[in-house]
Amino acid sequence: MTVNRTIFGRPLRGVAFDVAVSGLVALFAVAGVVTQPGGWKATGVGLAMAVALLFRRSHPTPVAAVVGALALTQVIAGWGPQGYDIAVLIALYSVVKYADGLRDGILAGAVAAVGVVLAALQVRGPAAWWASAIYFGLITGAVWLVGLNVRTHRLYVLTLEERAATLEREREAESRAAVAEERTRIARELHDVVAHSMAVMIVQADGARFTIDRDPATAREAVKVVADTGRQALEEMRRLVGVLREPSRPEPVAAPGMAGEPGGGGLSAEPAHRRPALVELPELLDRFHAAGLRIAWTVTGEPPALPPGLELTVYRVVQEALTNALKHAGVGASVELDLGYSDDAVLVRAVDDGRGRPLVRPAPSGGHGLVGMRERVSVYDGSLTAGPRLAGGWRVEARLPLPSAAEGVAA
Incomplete structure (x- = not known):
């Protein structure tokens, strides 16, 4: 203290x-x-x-x-x-x-x-006055020059401190802006998920209304789908409201340059208002492989039926982890990507060796790197760890808990 x-x-x-x-x-x-x-x-x-x-x-x-x-x-x-x-x-x-x-x-x-x-x-004394004047003048001039030198050094240090404080404020402002932009993007995608669920509910409810007299079993199944989809949509709405709330103070980035650059095109280009799914992961990995990453992909466990919002989060975490590996480890780097499913969580782990060649052009990510991943994972009460490895390279690991059966996740 x-x-x-x-x-x-x-x-x-x-x-x-x-x-x-x-x-x-x-x-x-x-x-x-x-x-x-x-x-x-x-x-x-x-x-x-x-x-x-x-x-x-x-x-x-x-x-x-x-x-x-x-x-x-x-x-x-x-x-x-x-x-x-x-x-x-x-x-x-x-x-x-x-x-x-x-x-x-x-x-x-x-x-x-x-x-x-x-x-x-x-x-x-016996000495001439001018000799004493030279003596006193040398001492006085030396004192004046020492004071000037110390003043210059002090002002230089103050300038450095002010510049450091200004840079810190700018970094904090940029971090807050990145978090706000990423949360807006997440909210827009969750809105699309909820809108899709509402459309499914309307279609199923209309179908049940027309078939309830001549095919009660089909109508009951349709009503069940409506109920399950409604529960799922309600949960997504809760998460959407949480995203739209005032964001907390952004956490400092663990390493320089981990934040991806916003924008579309290239590896992560996707049409506007389109929601990618996990079935498209092989296509995503192919694009990164073509860009120069050597990816070893393994899947453990039986993939469960995930809510659309959670499925989108898993896809985005994989996308951002590979983009950061390409951007910072470079072309030719080896990446071990593990996608694990258990009874209570989805685990995404991406580990690169950091031995690639620097990129001529930075790879756009469509998000904000570690900031974006952290925001997405926090929406689903998950955890994210990222940092350098002792052997070289970088490790990103995200754990996303699965909704319980009581929450009525639709198959």
């Missing part, structure tokens, strides 16, 4: 460092109270500089102005350079690093250059 330690709205570490810097300046001021020109008055100027430096991060330009004014007072008094004048260099560094614009740093540098000359003129 990370604890943010702050004081006065600022990080505790930064405040402690600024207090230490100010304490160092104050120490220089107090230590020279006896020997330095100006005595206690000079010490008071040094202590005022130390107090001003406590605000050098939040108000760098005003602090530099205060420290500069105090230094000017020292020059006017004729005390000459003092040990606590290190505060001038610290204020110069702070305004270059923390000021909103570099203009303040340039202005502070120009004022510091004038101060260098004035300070050199008050140096007592």
Whole structure:
């Protein structure tokens, strides 16, 4: 658990460092109270500089102005350079690093250059004043350049952080848009399933009405079909309403590029408002085989009669899994596709070796890859796992529970 330690709205570490810097300046001021020109008055100027430096991060330009004014007072008094004048260099560094614009740093540098000359003129000793000016100028210039370098690095880091935050927001928006589009597509297909069921019910009900007198057995069978189809249509309607509800926060994609590109054509092209069925899987596999995948297809268990919506979901999961294998494993990759049926679930497993050649053109999927598969599987309360394999390649596994007999699935 990370604890943010702050004081006065600022990080505790930064405040402690600024207090230490100010304490160092104050120490220089107090230590020279006896020997330095100006005595206690000079010490008071040094202590005022130390107090001003406590605000050098939040108000760098005003602090530099205060420290500069105090230094000017020292020059006017004729005390000459003092040990606590290190505060001038610290204020110069702070305004270059923390000021909103570099203009303040340039202005502070120009004022510091004038101060260098004035300070050199008050140096007592055998050396010429210009030698002292060069010495002070080199130190001041080095401090200014260090501040500029740190400022550039800090702004670069802030730019990278802002760019990363912007990219994260864009990825989240794209993910939400992909989920919304896929849910709309699923809802449209489920609508077609429900409409087909309603048509079957109408036809069977009309047939029962005309045959109930002369062929009661056939009429009873027709009424049974109406009842079974109605239960199935009601279940599909429940799922349709669930799809149309406000989608939850999309889950992050497990690997880059797993989302397929929307659009028709190519491997997954299908006419509008057409509902593919599992009997068309061999034709789908042939298209992927022609595109360059080496598919080993196995079916285990006895295929039960699936509701149309669930059958469509199984077909789409297989389609998207193979499209992702072709797109990311490449042409020539080997894919093991297992379609398993048990008493309570349908299991789809697609495993590729990742050893193909890159595609010249990306393969369109007609959906949104892992996002689309996850949405489709969740509609039927299923589970989806996807991720890289230690031996290389990718593994996708979806489990779709079968409706219970109590739900009256029509044969």
